Amino acid sequence: MVTKKSELNITEDGNLKKAYQKYRILKQEVDHWQQERKSYWLGMLNLAEKPPYLPIMELPSEAIIELWQRLNDAAEVKISDSDLREIWKQISDNQEVMDEEMSTRFQMAISGVAQLASEMANEKKVPTQRLGDDPHECITCPVCGEVSTLAVLTPPNGQRMMHCTSCSFEWPVKRVGCLHCGSENAKKQMFLKNAAFPGIEMVVCQLCGHYFKEIDARELYVQDYMWEDIKSLPLNFATELWLSEQTKTNNQIH
The missing domain is CATH 3.90.1670.10 (FdhE-like domain)
Incomplete structure (x- = not known):
């Protein structure tokens, strides 16, 4: 063949080097949050019986907002939790309400929480597709x-x-x-x-x-x-x- x-x-x-510097700061914050808060939030997660075991929109919103706020603080962006909850609500309604950098922090917050679900799925050895x-x-x-x-x-x-x-x-x-x-x-x-x-x-x-x-x-x-x-x-x-x-x-x- x-x-x-x-x-x-x-x-x-x-701009790659500059982008990596920003990413690394945020990634380190995600890692720290996971180390500090993983045990608590794992106790709040429940996997479904079949795929998808825990879709993104079913992740605990308070966990996402908590990590998102940590990332905003790391980026020296001041915004209240109530404003983040309002943005989350608008996102749930399929409204685009963020600039690129805020969106990046939001996506990294989602990923950081979703990784906890992935870890739980691995521990439970859930079945995957054939x-x-x-x-x-x-x-x-x-x-x-x-x-x-x-x-x-x-x-x-x-x-x-x-x-x-x-x-x-x-x-x-x-x-x-x-x-x-x-x-x-x-x-x-x-x-x-x-x-x-x-x-x-x-x-x-x-x-x-x-x-x-x-x-x-x-x-x-x-x-x-x-x-x-x-x-x-x-x-x-x-x-x-x-x-x-x-x-x-x-x-x-x-």
């Missing part, structure tokens, strides 16, 4: 119900696992083929990469036009998959451009 690979062109982002399940279910996190586009090839044999960037839960998926449409036609899959991101490939299906990111953990040690996904966003942007160019010039995406 011939694997189709291609090199992506990407543009250097000079390897042959429907493609959409395959990429949907069985814990929080969010869709993931990040796969990891784990050592030593390269088993493919999906990694949820919302709650950090991992579950096995089939080793080959498109995770979006289920096609196993290797001739219709393209693996795109760039030397600036060793150990990471973008797997593109030329049948359905979707893609996902794949990290080979046998080649690249990753301590924080959320940051690795953020850091390698230039690959996502370059893949979108590649798909657009393929559609325009060769009409290869159906």
